[in-house]
Amino acid sequence: MTKIPLFLFISLITLSWAQTKNSAVTTDDYLDILKDNLSGEQAYETTAFIEQFWRVVGNEGFNKSIHKVAESLKAAGYVLEENASNADRFTYRLEKRPLLHPTWEIVDASISLVGENTPLVSFSSNRNMVYINSISTPKNGTTAEVIYVEDIDELQRISVKGKIIFTETNATDIYKEGVLKKGALGIITYDNPDYLKPDVNVNSIQFRSLTFDPKNTWGIALSYNAKERLKAALAKGPVYAKVNISSKVYPSEELTLVANIKGSEIPVERLVFSAHVQEPGANDNASGVGVQLEMATVAAKLISNGSIDVQRTMTFIWGDEIISTKRYLQENEKRTKGIKWGLSLDMVGENTAITGGTFLIEKMPDPSAIWTRGKDKHTDWGGNPLTLKDMKPHYLNDYMIHNFLKQGKVAHWEVNTNPYEGGSDHTPFLDNNIPGLLFWHFTDQFYHTDGDRLDKVSQETLKNVGIASLASALTLINGDSYTAMDIVKIVRDAATNRLSEEFLLSEKSIKSGNPAEIEIAILKAWEDWYLKAIASTTDLASPDNTVILDKAILEAQAIIESQAKMFAAELEK
Incomplete structure (x- = not known):
């Protein structure tokens, strides 16, 4: 097939762009203000x-974290509602x-093999070793034979009562069957995924959890090195292990902190930022909590001194x-109707030279989540293929990408994107038909590990995440018809x-033997998505100034x- 001549692209893209006025305060203005603040x-x-x-929600560390943020908000001039x-x-x-x-x-916590002086794993070096919701062992620990269970089928053929199960697969099912039903004392597991580079980070443990059950005993996760030591010992004959766990399980309350800049x-329209507090990591998600706090305090300071305002x-x-x-x-249908944008801050502080990840904007569902090809790539977290009915056409994707770039x-600072995958605080916004994005990092070789x-x-x-996020948010919450025209x-x-x-990818695909109608369908899906995304800018329009928009x-x-019509015609040749 013939490539479209360059001058045709130029003639299309350089059509007259009538704009009588720029936004009074643009994203560039906010970026400039924030770089010094x-x-x-x-x-x-x-x-x-x-x-x-x-x-963990309700525990002392979670609550201290919430109160730390609340105290900082108070110091920044926020008043208890x-x-x-x-x-x-x-x-x-x-x-x-x-x-x-x-x-x-x-x-x-610690676990040691009987006859060996060095613990297999200890809490002092691996604070993620104990499954969430594990109870304490007796004061002097629990000693029992360790028995390897290959899979759930083998569990049906052997007796595990009074023993400790070790498995590398289906930990949840094996725990329920082997511990809760068949009387094993507890479970030891290993299942670190490849993206954690377990052969490099040989002492790393990714945290795990047990579903709450009053009959729970305990679970212990192993590092790569600990797993290898245990398997080597089992290869020589029967192995006994001593397990010591000291944990607290107690009634508590769930705390949620909500701050508003009116x-x-x-005031009835709003943009909402969300950062979750639980999980034991620094990047996941102490970093999101920290960035969100600094954005809230900086915004309050700049409004107070008259540098900016928020409509x-x-x-x-x-x-x-x-x-x-x-x-x-x-909980408040009227308030929710006024939410125009939702942004999730999750794992936003990484030193990527160490973690191996990259900063990502996870896009709202667009056709890249159906046909993931070209520059689009899912992370190792992975995503389920979507359908056309799952699409969420909106300007927020490209507007945020533009600003972060x-x-x-x-x-x-490197900024990338990934197709929609879900799994964080952006999903409730999307489930409620509110435009929502996730700011995060992946793949991270230390994700969920100690x-x-x-x-x-x-x-x-x-700093970069905070500046780009807040500058974009300030532009939107002060947006009008002229802002919409910029977008x-x-x-x-x-x-x-x-x-x-997409045209170039489709042309190549057709040359390799794929049906043209499928490739044209992909092109049409993108056309439809973008036509609707551009139309969505009307949500910023000033009531008395819609004609120019x-x-x-x-x-x-x-x-x-x-452009889409021209490309489709070329693909049909």
């Missing part, structure tokens, strides 16, 4: 405080709810991953680039339709 220092210090705790007057624009509240099940925290003109409300949530955000959206260029400590965190990364241009350019890339939308859509 948001350093990442508070984010880093907060991360350092929080990462010292093994955080119950004491606030109508004139107070910076407020916070601490929501308390009884937990359905007791909370859990680990105190100490909009001056349209819509900006909300910050700290709590239990997904659950707190989901509840916030469900700007910050990346200035700061020499290697996720402060030395893997970069203050510079925290139309950004999305239009992204659309023409995407259609060009409508014109800009129609012009941009015409360019996209023309």
Whole structure:
């Protein structure tokens, strides 16, 4: 097939762009203001405080983390909501709810093979070794024979009562069957995925959990080295192990912290940031908690000194991953109707030279989550293929990518994207048809492991994420028809680039023998997605100034339709 001549692209993309006025304050203006006001220092210090705790909802470390953020908000001028007057624009509240099940925290643990002097694993070096919801062993520990169980079928053929199970597969099912039903004392497991580089990080352990059950005993996860030692011992004959676990299981309450900066003109409309507190890591997710706090304090300072203002409300949530955000959206239907954007901060502080990950913006569902090809790649977290009915066309994808790439260029900071995968605080927004994105890092060789400590965190990364996130948010919450026109241009350019890339991929695919109709369907899916994404900018339109935006939308859509039609015609040849 024949390539489209370059001059045709140029003629399409350089069609007249009538714009009579730029936004009064642009994202570039906010980026410039924030570079001198948001350093990442508070984010880093907060991360350092929080990462010292093994955080489970309701336990002492989780609650201390929440109170630390609340104290910092108060110091920044936020007023406790119950004491606030109508004139107070910076407020916070601490929501308390009884937990359905007791909370859990680990105190100490070790496991040793009888006859060996060096512990197989100890809490002092591997704080992720004990499964969440494991109970304490007797004071002097538990000693029993370790028996290897290959799979659930083998478990049906052998007796494990009074023994310790060791397995490398289906830990949840084997625990339920072997411990809860057949009387094993506990379970030892190993299942570190390849992306953790277990043959390099040989002493690393990824945390695991048991579903709460009053009959629970305990589970222990092993590092690669510990697993190899245990298997070598088992190869020589019967092995006995002594397990010592000291944990706390106690009734508690769930804390959620919510802070608001009240909009001056349209307070019922809002942008919501969410960062979860639980999990034991530094990057996951003490870093998200820290960045979100610094954004909240910097925004309050700049509003107080008159450097900026916010027309819509900006909300910050700290709590239990997904659950707190989901509840916030469900408990007040009127408030939820006013939420225009949701942004999740999860694992946002990585020193990528150490972790091996990259900063990512996980996009709202677009056709790359159906046909993942070209530059698009899923992370090792993985995602289920979506369908056309799952699509969420909106300008937020390309608008945020555009802004973060700007910050990346200035700061020499790498910014990438991945197709939608789910699994964090952006999902409740999308489930409620609210545009939502995830800011994160992956693949990370220390993800969920006891290697996720402060030395893997970069203050510079925290700064970059905070600046790009807050500058984008401020632009949106102050947005009007002219802001929308700027975004139309950004999305239009992204659309023409995407259609060009997809055309070249489809042309190559057809040459290799794939049906043209399938490739044209892909092209049409992207066309449809972008036509609707550009139309979504009307949510920023000023009621008395829609004509110029409508014109800009129609012009941009015409360019996209023309380009898609031309490419489809070429693919049909």
